[in-house]
Amino acid sequence: MPKTLSPTELARWKGLLPKLKNRMRKSQIYKKVKQSEKYIKKQKKIESNKIAKELGKKVEKQVPLTIEKLKVPDETEVKPEDDEVLADLASDEFSRYFSGKTPKVLITTSLKPRKSLIEFVSDLIAVFPNSFYLKRTEKNISRIIKFAKKNKYTDVIVVHQDKTISGLIVIHLPYGPTAFFKLTNVVQAKRIEGRAFPSSHFPELILNNFNSRLGHLIGRMFASLFPQRPQFSGRRVVTFHNQRDYIFFHHDRYLISKAEQRQRLDIELQEIGPAFTMKLKSIQKGLFDPVNAEYIWIRRKETLPNSRKRFFL
């Protein structure tokens, strides 16, 4: 067979491919078909570029289409010229923290935890400054909330295990919303090769892609778990990255170095602690209430639209 096929022969061999039973011959023909398709595509591009250069036009690079470009535009996006929405955000339930108050976090688990859960919680205590661990003996979460209110805590986190670490609840005191998340792909700190060790400096925060009104609510909820004055000498970073309604969590230490050959600054990252992905299940308006609650947003089959190109965060 020749090295590359002409377009008429291409069409003929392509139609015969599903009928061949000889596996060796089939794989040879498949290779030729793929090679010649690539060759024809390249020749077209070269010719069009030649013509464009002769005429004097600019040769533009083509960009591939992804789901982020094809998605349905969101009406609830927060724009910086909107006075009403910004005033609503400034009088929120989280607005007290952005004037200099430090948070105090309580972390608990579900009943009868295993060894892997307790090690995961010890990683989380290194992430949040000013956080404490409580051993779970109570069955009701509403009694834990009463205890936390007496001792002046500001947030409660409950980590849940069902043979694997699978759930997270974040409760904001005294009246604030509760959020339910689903955890997947949990990587504990001791499994990471070449990791760094945590320190007690206050970290910096990075929040990516929380554009809509719902996203602003959740972004402010994460920001109220950390104190508002980062210590830059510690070089510690916590990132929450949102893409297509999945939130990715990382905890790193960074180093800015100057490469001599390129004469520009390079950033190197070394992982400290756990890494996992979260997905929002629902947000309730008041404190934790499994029976009589009112929902700001809930993911349910009967109420969500059926399309691949629609996202809410």
Place this chain on the structure above:
Amino acid sequence: MKVIAGTDNGLVKSTTIETKETKTWGELNPTYEISSMTWWNSFPENDYEVVTAHPKGIVRVWDVEHGIQLAEMSKFEKLVKIQLLHSYKNLLTTCSKNGIIDVRNCSPGNQNFVPNCKKPEKQIFPRVIRFETKVNDINQMQVDLSSLEDVKLALGGKGSDLQIWSMENKKCIWKAKNVPNNRLNLPVPIHITDLAYIPNESSKIVVSTGNSEIRLYDIKAQHRPVHRMKISKFLLNKICVSNCGRFVIFSDVTGVLQRIDLRNYQVVQGYKLNSGTVKDIAIHPTLPKIAVCGYSRFLNIYNFDNPKPISSIYLKQKCTSLLFSPETSLQTEQEKLQKLQITQRKNNEYVATQEEEEMWASIPNVEDKNEIDNINKVDNINKVDNINKVDNIN
């Protein structure tokens, strides 16, 4: 069509549905949450005055056309939550969460303020009746609008079943009895979230409960509910009855809207919504249209038959109460022309435009009546008969 909405922050918004314009007025303050609204019908000339009630203990009057706050009444004692205002015979009735019922006289002879003034004045209207019902946690109160002589109220809440009080005697007339026990022989908990009277029948009430049931009560028949329907896992939030008295529309805590026929007791239609609790439903007084708002910050408007909304408007705050104005859609000039043409065609007074005349001129004319009959005839019918005949079978 116009819709007026009250928000969580103390703002009042009015939207026109065809053009999707919204106007807002008021100050942003999260302590001035609005819990209920009604029309202020004491002045028969102006139809655009609205009364709002706040759980802080304050009642305000607004002018919706110009966006001005007219008056503010602030001497409601120690009210935890103001429930419902119904302006009836110039009597404003309010209900608090503790169970205090307060009625004030708002006829134009007793008032001191001037409409369309720019500064709001704090005023007190003379009080007619005040009495205490010892009901602890009230969720909804309704006034019976069909009775003219003896005014009756219906109450219900968490832990307290349906009760009916009369305003003259200040006593409880009728009390409901709880439903029989479970399969496990345990008493069913009492939790009422919303009430509604069926119009033109003053003795039937529809009730939605916390166990996700819908119940029908008949005052003249018995103390227990006449019919019970179980629906879903989550709480039922709000109920609204249509003007003919045949359909009931209810909503869920998660964002589900459905319609029930009262003759069959079956779910007939579902509507598509954004997810989030529904805070208020309103039905137009003459046309079959529904308006819905809630924590999802969207306003949706539906026809009775279609599951998809006619229009959905983005309001930037969470809305807690709705009002539907009684005017029908604006008639633009195009629609008037179209209506004229339709009536002209019926009366054979049709006058064609230039384009239509050219179109009719290009088509060839048919002159004789016989030619029309000849076109429609089928030629060579005999041939068909010849095929079916069989010749010389031997």
